[in-house]
Amino acid sequence: MRGARKRELVLLAVVVVVLLGLRTLNNNNNSSSSGSGSSTSTGTGTGDGGSGGNGVVPRGQGDDAPVLEDLRRMQAKQDMLAQQQKLEAENAEKERQLQERQWQAEAEAQLKRKQEEQQQQQQQQQGQQQQRAVAAAAGGGAWWQPVHLELDLPKNIRDDPILNxxxxxxRQYGFNLKKSNELPLAHDVPDIRSDxxxxxxxxxxxxxxxxxxxYYNEPLSTLLRNVVSVLNRTPPELLxxxxxxxxxxxxxxxxxxPKHLKKLKVPDGMIKLFHRHVHDGIVGARVRGAQEASHPILVFLDSHSEVSxxxxxxxxxxxxxxxxxxxxxxxRGIDLDKLDLFPGELWPxxxxxxxxxLTFTIVPANIDRDLVGDGHPHTRPIRSPxxxxxxxxxxxxxxxxLGAYDPxxxxxxxxxVELSFRVWQCGGSMEWIPCSNVGHIYREFNRFSVDPKLKSVNVGYYLDRNDIRVAEVWMDEYKKIFYDFRHLHxxxxxxxxxxxxxxxxxxCRSFxxxxxxxxxxxxxxxIDATPGQIASKDEAQCLSNNGVKDDGPVTLQSCAPHNDxxxxxxSPRGYIYLNHYPRVTLLCLRVDTIALVGRSDALTFERRGSRLHNKADPSSCLARTPDNRLHLQPCAAQSSDSASTVQTAALQAQVWEFKPxxxxxxxxxxxxxxxxxxxxxxxxxxxGTCLDNMQQQRGVPGLYGCHGxxxxQWVLDTEGHLASATMADAYIGLSLAVRQGACTPDQDDYMWIHKEKRFSPKxxxxxxxxxxxxxxxxxxxxDEDSDAQSWSFVAAPKNY
Structure with a gap:
């Protein structure tokens, strides 16, 4: 900017010098003309070169006037530009200073929160020690201070070549056991609960x-660290x-x-050790523990856990x-290498x-249907199937x-899975508790290959048999779906x-x-579905999953009868879904309708209270899908006491909060x-999620954890276009694309109309x-004449 300004001033100076030279040349020419008697002036004053009172402007000076006026305008423009640049610089400096103050304020607030958390944690530890002292005095025990224990492993175990x-x-243990053996058994972990x-x-x-x-073959360090964490972080009146x-x-x-347990200064009978003489897995060991328990509540922990x-x-x-x-x-996951508890609040x-x-999966909870109880949303239990x-x-x-476990x-x-079905169907309920945090090492190894007692056992046979028993007892007619996907008939x-x-x-109730x-x-x-290929008219090309595991495009491949x-x-209900699980999610064809587009393709909305109505069709509203995408759906009626759960959920999916x-x-x-x-x-x-452009000008916007x-940041312009406030030419609009995604019930963007060899999105x-x-x-x-839109369904072979 400064270089350009300098060049303009130099150019201006050159122009001024040239014009002054021309002016001198003209004056000289006028003087010559007057001396030779060629002048036609009749004035009686000072002559053509004078400035007498007749108001006549001299010829040379009159020619320069327009040019000088241009120079003055140019100078004024340069002055205005300089002033604008000065203002921009001042505004930029003010913005920088404001941002620095915001950063400083955030840093100070973060430091203050950390100090308060540390102080609160110290107070909590002191309170726990006082509680333990009271409990010890009342019960005559000696357990009232935090427990400390040193790991005492002989050299041959510490120097095991496997740990090198x-x-x-x-491969043997699934985590960094060497690090575990080096860490103290009693160590501080952060209090990761929300305020x-x-x-x-x-x-x-x-x-x-x-x-x-x-436990089975659990290394001593992780097992003892688990025990010590329970002793040190559980109020004595509850343990x-x-x-x-x-x-x-x-x-x-x-x-x-046993030698390590004897060193723990806890009341007699606080820790009990039992050895089983068979090795048949989780069920037998847990039932034995429940049978030996002497208190009304059973709390089961994995051996490689650590409570907070x-x-x-x-x-x-x-x-x-x-x-x-x-x-x-x-x-909460524990880092496999560092063995630190992963921080952060689990929200949404x-x-x-x-x-x-019959594989366990984790899915987003529905805030309106799954949160139970009162209080702040971050503290409320979550119904879990x-x-x-x-x-x-x-x-x-x-x-x-309820029958303990199936032996x-x-x-x-x-x-x-069996206990979950049984609890719900037999009158109980199951909840995830957000205010309780327990760390867990998700070991990365094949547990069966390193089990010396299973070398001659066909583990796969028992895994299939276990799942079949669950299906046969609890799933009623829906067990047919399980059999079809597992091929275990x-x-x-x-x-x-x-x-x-x-x-x-x-x-107990039905499935x-x-x-x-x-x-x-x-x-x-x-139930009793008929799988097959969706093929071109000549059955040369077939619709293919093409290796997509969770979410992705659908493609065409050469048809092959036995290609999964x-x-x-x-489905007669309008779904088109893959007939096997690529991983843990069943995939359906869906249509994405909402994307970031240019202004010419943008939708226009009218904001009515907390909802955005589509101007082209005011009966449709911008809504959220359960898997955090945007789509247009019929505007739901306002909630009432008689409204169904589905109606209420549809309304909530269309409600937005617009925060400055x-x-x-x-x-x-x-x-x-x-x-x-x-x-x-x-x-x-x-x-707790917000509309996010996902740092892109085109593509599918997302619903992401709110950070502001x-x-x-978004704007709604005067014509009703919903646009990113920080990404130029990025508007919410229609852009049809077919994709594979996790099958979701009762969602129109997963529904298809199959008519006369054509498939149309609902x-x-x-x-x-x-x-x-x-x-x-x-x-x-x-297009009725398009062969590219004509499809045939080729049923799978009977031996498929």
Whole structure:
């Protein structure tokens, strides 16, 4: 900028010099003319070169006047430009100073919060020590201070060659055992609860718990660190005992466990160790622990866990209020290398679910339907159809009333899904508790390949058998779907009559009731569905999944009868879904309708209260899908006492909160937003997500955790275009694209109209599924003469 200014001034100086030279030349010429008698002037004053009172402007000076006027205008323009540059520099400096003050304020606030958290944690530790002192004085015990214990491993175990290589260590143990052996058994972990959770006070007089830790070949350091964490972070009035159940381990270092336990200064009977003489897995070990327990609440922990501050109070409180509740803590991952607890609040919330292979899955929770109880949303329990299995609390009497565990479920797997179905169908409930946090090492290894007692066992047979027993007892007619996806028809599963008697004795509900009322967001495939290929008219090209696991495009491939990626089910309900699980998610064809587009393709909206109505069709509103995408759907009627759950959910999906954004004027101006335009953040309210441009000008916008930054700032211009405030020419508009995504029930963008060999999306019935020229698949306006829109369904072979 300064270089350009300098060049302009130099050019101006040159022009001035040239003009002055011309002016001198003209004056000289006039003087010559006057001296030779060629002048025609009749004035009697001072002559042609004078400035007499006759008002005549001299010729040379009159010619210069327009040029000098141009020079003055140029100078004024340069002055104005300089002034504008000065103002811009001042504004930029002010903005920089404002940003620095904001950063400084944020840093100071963060430091203050950290100091307050440390102070609160110290106070909490002091309070726990005082409570333990009171409990010890009342009970005559010596356990009232934090427990400390040193790991005492002989040199041959510490120097095991397996620990010298990360590859060998992970193959054998699934995590950094060398690091675990070096860490203190009693060490500080951060209190990762939210401020709202920390503020909760729990009732006095709650019952004590029996904490049951089952283990098999668990390294001594992780097992003892788990025990020490329970002792140090559980109020003594809530901890009755710790039961360690050994499932017939073979790891030599575990012979040192009794010696270490004796060093712990805790009351007699606080820690009990039991050895099983068989090794048949999780179910047998947990039932043994429950049988040995002497307190009314059972808390099961995996052996490679570590509890955090405030972990047990919210679990016990929920069961204390209602004994039919089974509660699960927030299971927080522990870093496999550093063994640190992963920080951060788990929001938006999630819950456990299942797929039709009976695999446990984690899915987003519905804020309106799944959160229970009162209080701040971040503290409220979350209804969960299925639990992970390793960490939970349950009333002891309820556990045995509902049949404990199926004793024929062997080794590993299926027991958590079976218990979840059983609890819900037999009158109980299951909740994830956000204020309880327990760390867990998700080991990365093949547990069966390193188990010396399973070398001659066909583990796959038992894993299939376990799942079949669950389906046969609890899934009613829907077990057919399980059999179809697992291809387990006719496989042996043993006698389940005793488990069916448990169901009858407890008057348990049907699996359909469970699907309708608990797992309402699980997509239910057709029973006795007929899979097949969706092929071109000549059956040369077929619609293909092409290896997509979770979300992605659908393509065309040469048809092959036994290719799983080409086997689809065209449901009478309007769904088109893949006939196998690429991973853990069943995939359906859907149409994405909302994307970031140019202004010419943008939608226009009218803001009516908290909803955005489509101006082209005011009966449709901008809404959110359960999997956090945008689409247009019919505007739901206002909620009333008589409104159904589906109606209420549809309305909530269309409600937005428009919050003023703290924006940077220069960035907004650079995107073409006129000064004075309202800039806002579009929040989904209680779910804690906001509309986000995902740092792109084109593509699908997202719903992301609210932070209010530049990617989440939006404007609604005078014509009703919804545009990114910080990304030029990025508008919300229609852009039809066909993709594969997790099947979601009752969503119009997953629904298709199949008519006369054509497939049209329900949202755009005038458009058809079309084969492209590059093996791609598109959504284009329907054309009766287009062979590219004609499809045939070729049923799969009978032996498929």
């Amino acid at each position: 290589s990360r590859e060998s260590m992970y 709202e959770c920390k503020a909760i006070t729990y009732p006095r007089g709650m019952p004590k718990s029996s904490v049951i830790i089952i 009755g005992e710790i039961l360690l159940i050994d499932d017939n381990s073979t790891l030599p270092e575990l012979q040192l466990l 501050p405030g972990w047990i109070e919210p679990l016990v409180a929920r069961i204390h209020e209602d004994r039919t509740r089974v509660v699960v803590p927030n299971i 919330p999630a819950k456990g679910s299942f797929n039709w292979r 299925v639990m992970p299995g390793g960490l939970f609390a349950i009333d002891k009497d309820l556990f045995f009333q 024929e479920i062997k080794y590993y797997g299926a027991e958590h 006719g496989k042996e599963f043993g006698d389940v009559s005793s488990r069916r008697q448990v169901r009858e004795a407890n008057q 359909k009731w469970y699907l309708d009322n608990v797992a309402y967001d699980v997509f239910v495939p057709d 990626q080409q086997q689809w089910v065209v 954004a703290e924006h940077a004027p220069r960035r907004i101006a650079a995107a073409g937003v006129p000064p004075g335009t309202e800039v806002f953040v579009m929040s989904t309210g209680k779910s 930054g530049f990617t989440q 949202l755009q019935p005038t458009h058809c599924l079309t084969r492209g020229k590059q093996d791609d698949v598109q959504i284009l306006p329907c």
